Amino acid sequence: MMSPKGREHCQGLPPDILSDLHDNVIDVILMCLLCKDAVRTSVLSRKWKYHWCRLAKWMFDESLWSTQKDKLYPTVKFRKTAYLLLTHHEGPITKFKLDITYMKECPKIDNFLYFLKKNELYKxxxxxxxxxxxxxxxxxxxxxxxxxxxxxxxxxxxxxxxxxxxxxxxxxxxxxxxxxxxxxxxxxxxxxxxxxxxxxxxxxxxxxxxxxxxxxxxxxxxxxxxxxxxxxxxxxxxxxxxxxxxxxxxxxxxxxxxxxxxxxxxxxxxxxxxxxxxxxxxxxxxxxxxxxxxxxxxxxxxxxxxxxxxxxxxxxxxxxxxxxxxxxxxxxxxxxxxxxxxxxxxxxxxxxxxxxxxxxxxxxxxxxxxxxxxxxxxxxxxxxxxxxxxxxxxxxxxxxxxxxxxxxxxxxxxxxxxxxxxxx
CATH class of the missing domain: 3.80.10 (Leucine-rich repeat, LRR (right-handed beta-alpha superhelix))
Known part of the structure; x- marks a missing residue:
């Protein structure tokens, strides 16, 4: 059982500032981050967990999957990462950039085009x-x-x-x-x-x-x-x-x-x-x-x-x-x-x-x-x-x-x- 001093300490903790932020403020913060970093914000709090899914602008390049320790063929990890992000996405996409210029082989992007086609103009x-x-x-x-x-x-x-x-x-x-x-x-x-x-x-x-x-x-x-x-x-x-x-x-x-x-x-x-x-x-x-x-x-x-x-x-x-x-x-x-x-x-x-x-x-x-x-x-x-x-x-x-x-x-x-x- 928690001691009285412990309970007093918990009651004196400041409120969860991150969870209290307005949705519009969170949107602005996420738009300033790389896709990979925006997704990582899901661990900050329950409110932030799926907020990145509403991002309207996406930039897909090798920063999503490449690290110094990567031994997988880049296109394999790229497909897995990109599909995971897109399938969790909600709402319209106003800007989509795919940069795979320096790869020897490009993954099939037909599914990407089909996904973007579904994001038609808002009626x-x-x-x-x-x-x-x-x-x-x-x-x-x-x-x-x-x-x-x-x-x-x-x-x-x-x-x-x-x-x-x-x-x-x-x-x-x-x-x-x-x-x-x-x-x-x-x-x-x-x-x-x-x-x-x-x-x-x-x-x-x-x-x-x-x-x-x-x-x-x-x-x-x-x-x-x-x-x-x-x-x-x-x-x-x-x-x-x-x-x-x-x-x-x-x-x-x-x-x-x-x-x-x-x-x-x-x-x-x-x-x-x-x-x-x-x-x-x-x-x-x-x-x-x-x-x-x-x-x-x-x-x-x-x-x-x-x-x-x-x-x-x-x-x-x-x-x-x-x-x-x-x-x-x-x-x-x-x-x-x-x-x-x-x-x-x-x-x-x-x-x-x-x-x-x-x-x-x-x-x-x-x-x-x-x-x-x-x-x-x-x-x-x-x-x-x-x-x-x-x-x-x-x-x-x-x-x-x-x-x-x-x-x-x-x-x-x-x-x-x-x-x-x-x-x-």
């Missing part, structure tokens, strides 16, 4: 549509099949994010229309959709990644911020008339467009859009290949169409890092005479990212400096610093400047000790 339950007080909803990596009825929906939802979900065009459009207070919408849809209409009268921010031609803005009178990224690297480039796309965006103020894999107009790019978007103040164009005539025309069309533009950022894209080259492929010149009817009366800041010193880039800078009477700063970020940077700066200094306050800021200024503002 969103229909009960989610009766959460009438829900205000923010982020759904990642699942499938949505339930069609909400007229009595179902998210009457209080303010923001909705669907990332890598499987959903039909009809259901997506219906889901958006059932959110009358929706202000922020983020869609990252990998699968190409049929045309989906966005009917959201309170929408103010819209980010879309996918096949841009599958989206139609129908009723968005308050939409102020738009980000469009086309993801069709292995497919035919987008053929979509952006003039029609922006026609209903009368309140647009911030616009981000990624030019990669996109054809912005069904036919030849016009000089400007058939209508002005007078509220656009911030324009960010990414992956702009200025050496390509069509892309260059699209960029200039958009810049011309925003008469109240204040901030312009252009990320130049090129497959080569070549400065001051002959630009033999350029057939079209951007002379100032062609912009005699254009003045950027509100443009205050310009950023040129990944600048390479090519002829189209220099011509664009020349135009912006000459046609922007209130320009305060032009930041030029080169792709790489080169020895001829001083020559490029000297040429920029000689360009006509419509604004007496304009300052050119660039790493070249620091590198060569030049202050362009003193050269005017």
């Amino acid at each position: 969103l339950p229909s009960s989610i549509f009766i959460c009438l007080q829900l205000r923010h909803l982020n759904i990642h990596y699942c499938s949505i099949h339930h069609h909400p009825s007229a009595s179902e929906g998210f009457d209080s939802l303010v923001s909705l994010e669907l990332c890598r979900v499987t959903i039909s065009s009809e259901l997506l459009g219906r889901l958006i229309s059932h959110c009358p207070l929706l202000e922020k919408l983020v869609l990252k849809i990998a699968k190409t959709l049929n045309v989906t209409e966005v009917n959201a009268p309170m929408l103010r921010s819209f980010e879309f990644t996918g096949s841009v031609s599958s989206i139609r803005l129908k009723n968005v009178p308050l939409l102020a911020k738009v980000s469009l990224i086309c993801e069709n690297s292995s497919m035919e480039a987008e053929k979509f008339d952006y003039a029609k796309f922006f026609h209903s965006c009368s309140a647009l103020e911030h616009l981000f467009l990624n030019f990669r894999y996109s054809q912005f107009f069904a036919d030849e790019a016009p000089t400007r859009l058939p209508f002005y978007l007078n509220r656009v103040k911030h324009l960010h164009l990414s992956h702009v290949e200025l050496k390509e005539s069509y892309t260059r025309s699209c960029a200039l069309c958009l810049i011309r169409s925003f008469p109240h533009l204040e901030y312009l950022k252009i990320e130049v894209f090129s497959t080569r890092l070549v400065y001051n080259e002959a630009d033999s492929g350029i057939q079209e010149s951007l002379e100032l005479e062609r912009f005699s009817d254009v003045t950027f009366n509100h443009l205050r800041e310009v950023e040129i990212i990944s600048f390479r010193g090519t002829t189209p880039e220099m011509q664009l800078i020349k135009i912006l400096l000459a046609k922007s009477p209130v320009l305060v700063k032009m930041y030029i970020d080169p792709a790489i610093l080169i020895d001829t940077g001083s020559e490029i700066l000297a040429e920029l200094v000689n360009f006509q400047h419509a604004s007496p306050e304009a300052e050119i800021v660039s790493p070249y200024v620091t590198m060569f000790g030049l202050l362009l503002i003193d050269s005017y």
Whole structure:
């Protein structure tokens, strides 16, 4: 029988801290460990015994079975270990990596593929549509099949994010229309959709990644911020008339467009859009290949169409890092005479990212400096610093400047000790 002192000692022991940890905390701890070490935590307490079975990310390599004393053929022990872990696993697997690069013989992995195939996308339950007080909803990596009825929906939802979900065009459009207070919408849809209409009268921010031609803005009178990224690297480039796309965006103020894999107009790019978007103040164009005539025309069309533009950022894209080259492929010149009817009366800041010193880039800078009477700063970020940077700066200094306050800021200024503002 335990002595009184012994009983007092037991009663004074601290509680089991490991068992009292919240499940989410245990999940985070296990995700930081190697698979082998995560499984070893099963001996810590009863609560930890099978917690490793719910891990969503698995990395299988020889660290699972190899030790200095191993004498078994590695593939034998590997199969036994891997099957043991997978058969005890519960829930979805979001990441599975198998690294057996340095083995002379690979075990059969058909059973692994069959096991992973069973871990299909989580199907969103229909009960989610009766959460009438829900205000923010982020759904990642699942499938949505339930069609909400007229009595179902998210009457209080303010923001909705669907990332890598499987959903039909009809259901997506219906889901958006059932959110009358929706202000922020983020869609990252990998699968190409049929045309989906966005009917959201309170929408103010819209980010879309996918096949841009599958989206139609129908009723968005308050939409102020738009980000469009086309993801069709292995497919035919987008053929979509952006003039029609922006026609209903009368309140647009911030616009981000990624030019990669996109054809912005069904036919030849016009000089400007058939209508002005007078509220656009911030324009960010990414992956702009200025050496390509069509892309260059699209960029200039958009810049011309925003008469109240204040901030312009252009990320130049090129497959080569070549400065001051002959630009033999350029057939079209951007002379100032062609912009005699254009003045950027509100443009205050310009950023040129990944600048390479090519002829189209220099011509664009020349135009912006000459046609922007209130320009305060032009930041030029080169792709790489080169020895001829001083020559490029000297040429920029000689360009006509419509604004007496304009300052050119660039790493070249620091590198060569030049202050362009003193050269005017």
